[in-house]
Amino acid sequence: MKKRSEKITPKDLNLKGFYDLDLLRAAGKTVKHLQKSGNYTKELILNTLQEILENPDQFLAHPDFALIAEKTKLLQAQNEQKRQERASFELKTEIPEFRIYGTEHIEQGAIKQMNVAMQLPISVEGVLMPDAHQGYGLPIGGVLATEANKIIPYAVGVDIACRMCMSIFELDAVYFERNKQKFKNLLLKNTVFGTGNGFDKPLEDELFDKSTWNATKVIRDLRKKAIQQVGSSGTGNHFVEWGIVEILEQDPDLGIPAGAYVALLSHSGSRGFGAGIAGHYSQLAMEKTKLPDIAKHLAWLDMDSEEGQEYWIGMNLAGEYASANHHHIHRRMAQDLSLKPLQMIENHHNFAWKETLIDGREVIVHRKGATPAHEKELGIIPGSMTHPGFVIKGKGQAAAIFSASHGAGRVMSRGKAKKSITEGDLKKILQEKGVLLIGGDLDEAPMAYKDIEAVMSFQTDLVDVLAKFSPKIVRMADKEKPRKRKKHGNIDFGES
Numbered sequence: 001m002k003k004r005s006e007k008i009t010p011k012d013l014n015l016k017g018f019y020d021l022d023l024l025r026a027a028g029k030t031v032k033h034l035q036k037s038g039n040y041t042k043e044l045i046l047n048t049l050q051e052i053l054e055n056p057d058q059f060l061a062h063p064d065f066a067l068i069a070e071k072t073k074l075l076q077a078q079n080e081q082k083r084q085e086r087a088s089f090e091l092k093t094e095i096p097e098f099r100i101y102g103t104e105h106i107e108q109g110a111i112k113q114m115n116v117a118m119q120l121p122i123s124v125e126g127v128l129m130p131d132a133h134q135g136y137g138l139p140i141g142g143v144l145a146t147e148a149n150k151i152i153p154y155a156v157g158v159d160i161a162c163r164m165c166m167s168i169f170e171l172d173a174v175y176f177e178r179n180k181q182k183f184k185n186l187l188l189k190n191t192v193f194g195t196g197n198g199f200d201k202p203l204e205d206e207l208f209d210k211s212t213w214n215a216t217k218v219i220r221d222l223r224k225k226a227i228q229q230v231g232s233s234g235t236g237n238h239f240v241e242w243g244i245v246e247i248l249e250q251d252p253d254l255g256i257p258a259g260a261y262v263a264l265l266s267h268s269g270s271r272g273f274g275a276g277i278a279g280h281y282s283q284l285a286m287e288k289t290k291l292p293d294i295a296k297h298l299a300w301l302d303m304d305s306e307e308g309q310e311y312w313i314g315m316n317l318a319g320e321y322a323s324a325n326h327h328h329i330h331r332r333m334a335q336d337l338s339l340k341p342l343q344m345i346e347n348h349h350n351f352a353w354k355e356t357l358i359d360g361r362e363v364i365v366h367r368k369g370a371t372p373a374h375e376k377e378l379g380i381i382p383g384s385m386t387h388p389g390f391v392i393k394g395k396g397q398a399a400a401i402f403s404a405s406h407g408a409g410r411v412m413s414r415g416k417a418k419k420s421i422t423e424g425d426l427k428k429i430l431q432e433k434g435v436l437l438i439g440g441d442l443d444e445a446p447m448a449y450k451d452i453e454a455v456m457s458f459q460t461d462l463v464d465v466l467a468k469f470s471p472k473i474v475r476m477a478d479k480e481k482p483r484k485r486k487k488h489g490n491i492d493f494g495e496s
Contacts, residue, residue, distance in 0.1 A: 006042045008035065016050045026071050034064060088290040091119035099399055102130030102458035105450060106141075109134035114142050116295050122150040124363050127401050129370050130458035131409025131450060137297035140369035140410075143403045148362040149303040151352055153282040153311055155366035159234070160278055160315055161322035162269030162350040164371075164380035166245070166391065166469070167330045167341035171262035173244050176472065180436070183242045183262075184473050187438060190332035191233060191240045193477035196272065198229035203331075205230055207324050212317050216310045218280050219317065226273040226321055231328030233268040235477040236414075237407075237444055240266045240329055243471040245391065251466050253376055253393060256342050263469060264333055264341075265389065266326050267382060269350065270318040277314040281307065303364075319351060345391060347371055347379040349406035358398040365401055373397065373404040373463050381463075382407050383452035385444065385474045386433035390456060391467035404462045408452040414443035421445045440476040 008031045010024065018024050027049060034040045040048075052059050052069050056076070059069035096118045100106060110132045117138050118126045125145040132141030137154040144155055176183065192199055213223050233240060245263040247256055270277075282297070284307055289299040301308035326346060334341060352366045371379045375396030381404065382389035389407075396402055412420065418441070426445045430437055442448075456465065 008042055008045060012042075012046060013049070016046055017053045018049065020075055023068075023071050023075055027068055030065070030068055040064075087288070089121055091116070091292060091295060092121060092123075095119055096123070096126075098126040098128070100128040100132075101400070101405075101462070102455065105130060105454065105458075106132045107134055110139035110141065113137070113139040117142065117144050117155070117298055120146070120291075120295065120298055120300075122146045122300060124361065125357065125401055127399070127403065129400075129403065129405040129409075130455045131369070131405035131407055133410045135368070138366065138368045141405060142366075142368050143370045143401045144366045144368075145355075145357065145363040145401055146300065146366065148354070148364060149308075150300045151303055151308060151311060151364050152298055152300045152366060153278055153285050153315075154297045154299070155368055156278070156315060156352050157350040157368045158275055158278045159269035159350055160274035161319040161348050162267070163322050163326065163346060163348045164382060165266045165323075165326035165330060165344065165346040166380055167264045167334065168245055168256060168343045168345075169262045169264070169334075169337065169339050170342055171337075171339070173260050173262070176242070176244065176262045180473065184436065184438070186333055186336055187240060187242065187473060187475045190336065191329060191475055192231070193233045193235065193238065193439060193475070195235055195477075195480065196229075198232045198271075202227060202230045202232075203328050205324050205328070207320055210317075210320075212313060215313050215317075218277060218310070219314055222273045222276045225276070226271070229271040229273070229325075230321070231325055231332070232271065233266070233325070233329075233477070234271060235480060237476075238268040239385070239474055239476045240264070240268075241385075241471045241474040243469050243473075245467050245469045247391075247467040248465065251393065253378060254343065254345075254391065254466050261342070264330060265380070265382065265469060265471070266329050268322070268325060270322040271325065273321055274318040277311070277318055281311040281314065284311075315352065319348060322348070345378050345380055347377075355402070357401075365403075367403055367406075369406045369409075370403045371406050372402060373400070374402045377402075378466075379404070379463075380469075381405055381452075381456070382469075383471075384408055384446040384449045385437060385440065385471060385476075386429055386435050386446045387449070387452050389452070389469040389471070390465050391469065392463040393466055394463055395461065397462045400459075400462050404459050405455055408449040408455050410448055411450045412448040414448075417443045417445060417448035421447055435471055436473045438473070438475040439478045440474070441479045444476060 018027050056069040056073040059065045095115045114128050127143045129141040132139050246260045247258050249258045285299040285301050349371050352364050355365045373394030377394040379392050421442045
């Protein structure tokens with residue numbers, strides 16, 4: 001009777017250099033067959049497998065190891081092709097100049113991150129907005145113009161097309177005060193927040209009839225999640241709130257007479273769909289474009305490549321989807337009020353656009369936490385749950401790459417805010433400002449943010465203020481239990 005050798009485990013195969021999943025499976029089947037035959041000892045099998053990795057050609061005609069040799073040779077050829085496709089780049093030795101608005105209020109970490117972004121060989125121009133703070137890769141509040149055929153997924157951010165939307169209704173402050181409970185109930189009825197959450201019966205949307213949902217495998221795989229989450233909001237700084245907007249004077253582009261009106265303001269993005277697109281293509285960019293570690297998250301995709309085109313399609317679809325999310329919320333509210341809004345204002349602030357600079361150069365402008373502010377372009381810059389936001393009109397300032405801030409900007413990290421701000425602190429400021437908060441957590445307390453009035457004072461050259469919005473009833477995601485930061489390869493999903 002033949003004696004069977006000691007069983008070979010996947011760990012044994014890993015130690016010999018078998019890591020590829022398909023190759024590991026094939027080796028496992030071969031090993032199992034050979035050990036059953038009793039013709040090979042464990043040591044002889046493992047040594048032979050190691051020799052195959054070193055020189056598969058010698059075993060292509062072997063009666064027992066030919067299949068492993070063929071698969072090994074094929075894998076090595078594929079890996080070599082991938083290595084040749086990867087391009088390695090060095091950063092510029094000098095840091096090109098870039099403009100900073102409100103320098104004294106911006107942390108050094110954000111400036112250092114922008115320095116690195118400007119040293120990319122594809123960078124053309126950059127600017128830091130007055131609400132800028134340190135993020136991942138490109139700082140929040142960073143605007144980066146790159147060569148026209150180069151796009152950086154992580155400079156757009158994880159929450160692709162995070163955006164603002166405001167509906168202004170022909171209702172006054174007196175009506176709002178008399179019907180506060182009604183407006184609170186509308187928030188509870190028509191909004192859903194939280195990681196992975198969505199409506200049990202989401203509204204239908206013509207957006208999902210677009211052929212673009214079949215454009216790539218990544219999009220197709222995420223479509224079901226997108227349908228389930230449409231009209232919902234995420235966590236972190238995402239919110240839906242009722243408040244009073246005071247229009248300072250009638251503006252032809254806004255088209256509403258001066259006065260105070262009830263308004264609905266929402267802030268959220270493309271949910272799990274956008275995060276999936278961001279994670280996949282950011283990882284792919286880092287595999288394709290090798291940069292020094294300090295800049296690795298700023299890896300780009302070539303727009304002439306298949307991957308670059310796929311990301312561009314996915315990013316733009318995420319933009320349409322984020323817009324649909326807001327429109328569902330605002331439509332539900334308007335239907336329950338039996339009113340049509342006088343005006344709806346909206347804008348992205350995590351996105352990339354093909355634009356032309358003042359000198360005629362065509363570029364891709366990445367705005368990561370920045371509001372587009374081309375001449376006469378309307379937008380919204382929010383404050384915090386107790387501090388005002390602003391309806392703005394861009395002045396088309398080329399020095400700022402036609403951009404403005406996207407909010408007040410953090411002065412404390414989320415972790416620091418939770419450690420230094422108490423429930424009592426938050427309750428006190430909510431009472432002082434007369435704001436009702438539904439959900440929310442200490443990391444979003446107003447004290448964790450910069451003074452929005454100061455931030456606005458640094459960008460008077462960039463925008464005109466048309467209206468001032470004061471929040472009254474704010475809904476955010478409920479507190480979540482501490483959880484591990486989710487990663488997709490080397491991409492950190494901790495950023496909201």
